[in-house]
Amino acid sequence: MTPSRSTRNGTPHDDVPGTSTPKTPDRGIPEATVARLPVYLRALIALSERGIDTCSSEGLASAAGVNSAKLRKDLSYLGSYGTRGVGYDVEYLRYQIAREIGVTQDWPVIIVGIGNLGHALARYSGFTSRGFRIVALLDSDPARHGERLEGLEIRGYDELEELVARHDIAIGVIATPADAAQLVCDRLVAAGVTSILNFAPTVLTVPDGVDVRKVDLSIELQILAYHEQRKALALGDGVVVDGMEPVDVGSVGTDGRAKAVGA
């Protein structure tokens, strides 16, 4: 049903007109769009599971939490997969986005650091159900080696290189404490991993060509705290501005207690 044989030529300079080159939308998808494609994909899967086979940009946009103009523009980077006057075919668009992201087949993933978080990640069904397959779990603690988790045995760092090579792993997840993260990162990269998802609260340094994305839970909370503080201040709480003394952070406990929104 799907043509799916689209030649992925990334035409460096502009094209050869007249020939049967289909619109190759494969070049330069903006990063902001790339970050939203998985959201669209998830929304399409939800629609699909509810038996809906066609949707408008308006409907898909609201399911994804964006406005329709943005959605249409995002999709236009992939190509013209909709039909004017009709909308989008859910299954077809779902496949196209999955193909563009690269999750039509499973990526093998290694998780390093099976503490609280790593343990939860290994068990997280969202990974395995969406284009990823966890194939190796590593921890530095020898006491945990051999322990089984989701059908996998926890192994030691000494097997890192072999496991990455054997399973041809390109994506690694780091869930170690902060002080071990850079070391683990270096070994992963040296072994051939070129994409890293970092949960450790530290900045990783990697060579060119390696992608790092970080997920920092306390940073997310701090961003919320900033806005929360502003809300509290805006609601007429006493202005709590500048204490000019360079006091140490721990000693300022009681004063700034804010919040308590109306009602």
Place this chain on the structure above:
Amino acid sequence: MTPSRSTRNGTPHDDVPGTSTPKTPDRGIPEATVARLPVYLRALIALSERGIDTCSSEGLASAAGVNSAKLRKDLSYLGSYGTRGVGYDVEYLRYQIAREIGVTQDWPVIIVGIGNLGHALARYSGFTSRGFRIVALLDSDPARHGERLEGLEIRGYDELEELVARHDIAIGVIATPADAAQLVCDRLVAAGVTSILNFAPTVLTVPDGVDVRKVDLSIELQILAYHEQRKALALGDGVVVDGMEPVDVGSVGTDGRAKAVGA
């Protein structure tokens, strides 16, 4: 009363003219800067713990993984806290950033959904050590009620409203399955929570005035997969996809490193 109790989707925009809310003419810090302030704070804490009491924008920037111009511009939104020709006083700047973010005192936090992820979050020391204190754990499963975790007892949803009110909780963390998230969100908001950190893989709809940040683990992996796929194609086809050099990702044994910022 709480202003604007509409059920519209909470868009990032919040300046609605006509209401009594002053348009916050004072210190509008750009959102991109706000997201980086916690990173700077963490870097400053690390420097402080190593006994370093002064740093240049260059040094702090490299510790935070950004370039120095961006760091200086970010800090300039807070005020002039540096000294030309010298640099920044680590302790002083640390305090100023902490105050700006609002983490000079602890924020009480509730976690709803103590599955794999919620369990890990409750035990995550990064929360408690950086301006947040977990004061309540909720789960829908009665079998888990009464179980103790980090000195807290897991409770049922029926105590949600009372706990939020008693501890004056403004920030909630949702770690439930996707299908329960919106319901939990609604109850949290109704109880008075105005900032939500959502780990459930679903789009939350909240009234105006409520902030939601989402952390979606599988989305992060999918973004990595997209870039990974492009790297593989670029290498395999020998095609220079625009914006990306055909970098030799295999050359990793060398000492030459670079920051992976905006690669």
Place this chain on the structure above:
DNA sequence: CTCAGTTTGTTCTCACGTTCACAAACTCCT
């Protein structure tokens, strides 16, 4: 076939974020 209605894809404009470059301000040395 033609016309009215609907929805996409694209263009244009504006706002935001990043980077550059340099004056201002500070320290240190002579």
Place this chain on the structure above:
DNA sequence: AGGAGTTTGTGAACGTGAGAACAAACTGAG
């Protein structure tokens, strides 16, 4: 004291992203 060397803070240029608006393209009825 004065000049050389540093480093911050900021104005300006540049690139990216968001939203509005509209022409193009499709459906369906008469």
